[in-house]
Every structure is written in C-alpha cells, then in structure tokens.
Amino acid sequence: MERISLTIEKKLLKDVDEIIDKEKISRSEFIRRALEYYVKKYDWLSRIESKIGEITVIYNSKAVEDIIELESQYRDIVIISLEIPFEGKIIRKIAIKGQRDRIIELANKLKGISNVELAQLTTISI
DSSP, X not given: OOOOOOOOOHHHHHHHHHHHHHHTOOHHHHHHHHHHXXXXXXXXXXXXXXXXXXXXXXXXXXXXXXXXXXXXXXXXXXXXXXXXXXXXXXXXXXXXXXXXXXXXXXXXXXXXXXXXXXXXXXXXEO
C-alpha cells in the first residue's frame, strides 16, 4: 500500500468523522472506499454511449429559476421533469435521453448550481 496526505475543509472532515463513527471504520478505510467508488463511477461514466435515465436533484426554492433555465438549454436530452416539494426542499426528477457527453454535462452543471444539495445521475443502456 501507498501512503498519501490530503487537506480537506473542516466541515467535510466533521461529516466524514460522523460517518466513520457510525460505520465503525477508520478514516483510511473510508477514504479507500470513497476513492474506489469514484474510480468505479468514472469507469462507468466513461463507457456510457447513448442512454436513457434520470437525474434526481434536491434543492431549495432559490435554485428553481437556475434549474429551469438549465433544463431549457438541454431540451435535446430532457424528456420531462417533475418537481415534488418535500420537507422544505424540492425533489426534481428529470427524465433524460441522449448522448453521453450531453447527459454528463447536464448532471455536472446541475451539481454546480447554488442551493443544489444533490444531483444524482442514473442511466441504462438502450
């Protein structure tokens, strides 16, 4: 095994420590699992061709206009979206169909919008 050193924000470290306390694992094990997950996800995304799927977005009302504007820029892949209010937040399901690069680009731009807590992409091959 190799040793690495990293610097992270205090809040992120606090969140990590809460998880490792619950999971009863070490920080090293947590980081190994997180890196493994990311590598597998990257590999999976790199193999996407033409897909159909959905993006789940969780956000607060301040992000609504930005999300709607972004969806309009991706009309070629957005089939439909549904907004569901839930416990003071909004859950949005966006059905998508199209090419890999456009799908990943939309998911990443959604993640970058202020007041978006989650943008999770799920796809299947067609």
